[in-house]
Amino acid sequence: MMPNMNMIQSLNSALDIMLERDPNVIIFGEDVGYFGGVFRTTDGLQEKHGEHRVFDSPLSEGGIAATAFGMGLNGLRPVVEIQFADYIFPAYDQILNEIDKIRHRSGGEFWSPVTLRTPAGGGIRGGHHHSQSPESQFTHTPGLKVVYCSTPYNAKGLLISSIESNDPVVFFEPKRCYRGPFYGDPHNVPTWSGHPEAEVPDSHFTIPLGQARLAMEGDDCTVIAWGAMVHVCEKAIEDSGVSCDLIDLQPLLPWAKGTVVNSIEKTGRCVIVHEAPKTSGFGAEMTASIQERCFYHLESPIQRVTGWDTPFPHTTEWDYMPGPTRIAAAIRSTQED
Amino acid sequence: MASEDGGSTIDVPDAPFRPGEEASFERWPWNPEDYPMPDAKTCSAEDTKELAYGLVRVLDDDGNASGEWDPGLSADELRLGLEHMVRLRIFDDRMMKMQRTGLLSFYMRSFGEEAVAIAQTMALEEQDWIFPTYRQPGAQFVRGRSMVSMICHCIGNVEDNIKGRQMPVHYSYREGRFISVSSPVGTQFSQAVGVALASRYKGLDEVTITWIGDGASAEGDYHYALNFASVYNAPVILNVVNNQWAISTHANFSTGIGNFASRGLPYGLASIRVDGNDFLALYSVTKWARERAASGAGSTHIEVLTYRAGAHSSSDDPSRYRPGDEHTKWPGGDPVSRLKEHLISISEWSEDRHSELEERVDSEVVEAYKEAVKFGDLANGPYPSADTIFTEVYEEMPWHLREQHDEVMGG
Numbered sequence: 011m012m013p014n015m016n017m018i019q020s021l022n023s024a025l026d027i028m029l030e031r032d033p034n035v036i037i038f039g040e041d042v043g044y045f046g047g048v049f050r051t052t053d054g055l056q057e058k059h060g061e062h063r064v065f066d067s068p069l070s071e072g073g074i075a076a077t078a079f080g081m082g083l084n085g086l087r088p089v090v091e092i093q094f095a096d097y098i099f100p101a102y103d104q105i106l107n108e109i110d111k112i113r114h115r116s117g118g119e120f121w122s123p124v125t126l127r128t129p130a131g132g133g134i135r136g137g138h139h140h141s142q143s144p145e146s147q148f149t150h151t152p153g154l155k156v157v158y159c160s161t162p163y164n165a166k167g168l169l170i171s172s173i174e175s176n177d178p179v180v181f182f183e184p185k186r187c188y189r190g191p192f193y194g195d196p197h198n199v200p201t202w203s204g205h206p207e208a209e210v211p212d213s214h215f216t217i218p219l220g221q222a223r224l225a226m227e228g229d230d231c232t233v234i235a236w237g238a239m240v241h242v243c244e245k246a247i248e249d250s251g252v253s254c255d256l257i258d259l260q261p262l263l264p265w266a267k268g269t270v271v272n273s274i275e276k277t278g279r280c281v282i283v284h285e286a287p288k289t290s291g292f293g294a295e296m297t298a299s300i301q302e303r304c305f306y307h308l309e310s311p312i313q314r315v316t317g318w319d320t321p322f323p324h325t326t327e328w329d330y331m332p333g334p335t336r337i338a339a340a341i342r343s344t345q346e347d
Numbered sequence: 348m349a350s351e352d353g354g355s356t357i358d359v360p361d362a363p364f365r366p367g368e369e370a371s372f373e374r375w376p377w378n379p380e381d382y383p384m385p386d387a388k389t390c391s392a393e394d395t396k397e398l399a400y401g402l403v404r405v406l407d408d409d410g411n412a413s414g415e416w417d418p419g420l421s422a423d424e425l426r427l428g429l430e431h432m433v434r435l436r437i438f439d440d441r442m443m444k445m446q447r448t449g450l451l452s453f454y455m456r457s458f459g460e461e462a463v464a465i466a467q468t469m470a471l472e473e474q475d476w477i478f479p480t481y482r483q484p485g486a487q488f489v490r491g492r493s494m495v496s497m498i499c500h501c502i503g504n505v506e507d508n509i510k511g512r513q514m515p516v517h518y519s520y521r522e523g524r525f526i527s528v529s530s531p532v533g534t535q536f537s538q539a540v541g542v543a544l545a546s547r548y549k550g551l552d553e554v555t556i557t558w559i560g561d562g563a564s565a566e567g568d569y570h571y572a573l574n575f576a577s578v579y580n581a582p583v584i585l586n587v588v589n590n591q592w593a594i595s596t597h598a599n600f601s602t603g604i605g606n607f608a609s610r611g612l613p614y615g616l617a618s619i620r621v622d623g624n625d626f627l628a629l630y631s632v633t634k635w636a637r638e639r640a641a642s643g644a645g646s647t648h649i650e651v652l653t654y655r656a657g658a659h660s661s662s663d664d665p666s667r668y669r670p671g672d673e674h675t676k677w678p679g680g681d682p683v684s685r686l687k688e689h690l691i692s693i694s695e696w697s698e699d700r701h702s703e704l705e706e707r708v709d710s711e712v713v714e715a716y717k718e719a720v721k722f723g724d725l726a727n728g729p730y731p732s733a734d735t736i737f738t739e740v741y742e743e744m745p746w747h748l749r750e751q752h753d754e755v756m757g758g
Contacts, residue, residue, distance in 0.1 A: 044365070045595030045668045062356040066600050068565030069532060069593055097531055100567060135452035135725075137514035139530030289747065318751045320740045324452070325503035325511025325725065329733035329755060 012209040020162035024169040039091030075101035082122030095130035110153030133186035137324035156263040158236040161207035167217030184237035222266035228253030246337035278309035279344035288316040362597035370673040377402040379414035387639040399618035405627035410688035418631040422695040432461040459656025462682035470633035478539040478557040490523030494715035504723035510735040533566035543583035562593020582640035590655035595668040611648025623653030624679035
């Protein structure tokens with residue numbers, strides 16, 4: 011019998027295991043040490059592993075990223091937390107110009123296997139600056155791997171793979187799903203208890219960075235999503251009455267080409283869903299790649315359902331985030347001849 | 348490899364006291380008489396060195412005002428300051444209760460730091476610009492904003508002047524020259540230098556004041572601000588509010604030298620540490636800095652030494668990382684009590700008058716609350732129209748937003 015974990019617990023388990031297995035793993039970030047993180051993800055780890063391995067940092071995302079980069083250059087395997095993805099941008103120069111390029115720029119002499127964990131996405135009444143989902147700012151960055159977990163099970167397996175990766179990884183955690191899957195109804199938010207994806211082994215396991223998860227199987231449409239939107243899509247697919255493959259992409263960079271191509275060759279129709287704004291979102295990359303690889307299999311235009319090209323609002327966030335109604339309508343529209 | 352034997356490894360600081368420990372701060376060695384006031388218009392940064400390493404106080408532990416920094420405020424002015432602080436505390440308590448019942452999503456009190464924005468804003472001229480963090484809403488009371496308007500913002504209803512776009516406490520109040528609050532900590536600090544330089548460029552008698560927390564002073568923005576202020580001699584007042592805690596992160600993680608004020612000195616900025624729970628000292632230091640900035644002598648860097656008596660926000664639980672009664676041990680005491688005791692000591696106030704004030708303000712806050720919820724609240728609506736998601740992203744709505752707007756609005 012596997013233990014039932016929520017996503018906070020499974021991430022904590024992944025970090026605990028990696029601290030145990032590899033003395034070069036260290037964890038730092040804002041509030042992650044004594045307090046155990048504002049979302050409790052590192053709870054108990056400082057007490058268990060010592061304050062020289064799990065510690066608080068100054069409030070300085072640029073400093074956190076740069077210090078982690080240096081530690082990684084010199085043989086450590088830092089796992090740092092950026093408290094909200096909205097706050098990652100002071101670190102952007104370090105990530106975009108330094109961490110990602112060091113292997114290449116040094117002719118392979120140096121590399122820095124940093125993992126940057128960061129809670130992302132909306133649905134918590136966080137307004138402009140606690141809701142954004144900036145994955146496409148990083149998928150546009152050669153040298154990085156970009157991962158977006160969606161369930162307790164894949165959070166743990168993907169995080170362990172990210173930490174073990176010798177390439178730097180930006181690891182997005184959908185904060186809306188920390189304590190339960192989210193089906194698009196803010197008035198009815200279940201916990202993870204009893205969910206099959208909450209059955210998470212206590213032990214070490216990995217999910218390869220490049221592998222997607224087929225969350226639902228069907229014949230007539232391929233729905234591609236990541237993060238919290240995976241669960242919203244599940245509900246939308248049920249509402250639509252259309253038989254769909256639901257691909258939880260997991261790593262966005264590199265993404266699971268085979269899974270996506272095979273599914274679209276089967277269904278001939280596709281809907282891509284993400285929380286982030288539409289323009290230059292990762293859905294645009296997926297759309298372009300799919301038409302390059304699957305053009306002659308497509309039977310209707312690829313649809314995108316995304317956040318609007320506006321800042322993320324506070325009071326009206328349910329008019330912003332893609333919900334089951336919009337997604338189901340897009341799925342049904344792919345079935346029209 | 349990490350140290351296996353507990354020997355040489357990374358030195359990680361700690362907070363002075365953790366849950367389960369008895370907090371006991373040393374009494375401050377600095378007295379109101381300790382420091383002369385240098386000439387604001389002519390002194391050098393070097394001349395402020397002892398002020399940066401010391402602590403400017405006006406009120407002693409018994410509520411008596413003395414020393415060169417005593418601003419000599421009238422009893423009416425002192426009572427007005429007290430009223431603003433009492434109002435802020437009662438307003439905060441009411442908002443927190445509303446948050447607990449779901450009428451707003453989130454809240455941040457100024458508990459223990461009420462003097463900061465209120466005394467400092469009172470020391471400015473009305474044309475001066477305020478570039479706050481989320482811990483200086485009290486400046487709006489000084490600038491005359493109505494509580495109804497503030498509550499409408501916090502509960503995100505149809506009368507919210509920023510249209511439900513930002514979280515509560517992220518006020519914007521142009522009429523009071525109070526610039527929109529942003530969540531990313533520290534960003535305003537260097538932006539304020541730009542505001543100040545624009546005033547200078549236009550030849551106007553305007554000064555800009557801004558604040559940053561001890562925690563956020565570790566961000567690059569803090570250092571950009573000091574450098575730009577120094578290089579361009581900007582008329583800006585740069586305050587580091589050292590309230591000891593940035594959520595769970597103690598100030599020991601934000602500086603390795605135990606002093607924030609002195610960090611201005613090597614940038615060539617006049618630098619002063621002030622007792623942030625001493626209304627009179629705060630007022631006086633700010634007045635001094637305003638005079639200096641307006642004269643063209645440049646920026647002043649101020650450490651406001653205080654204590655965050657409450658939680659960081661409604662999402663925070665400080666009992667997990669500090670002793671629950673730590674704030675009661677703070678050597679600076681409570682800013683409201685200290686000004687009240689001072690007024691009583693000069694026979695300009697009484698316990699009865701204070702109780703009457705609290706009752707009057709409490710009913711004003713309740714009335715404002717009742718008025719505000721008539722326009723809706725976060726739990727029950729009505730909300731600003733979804734239209735507001737798309738407006739004011741640009742001055743004119745481009746075609747791609749127009750399409751998305753029409754999809755939502757059915758237009």
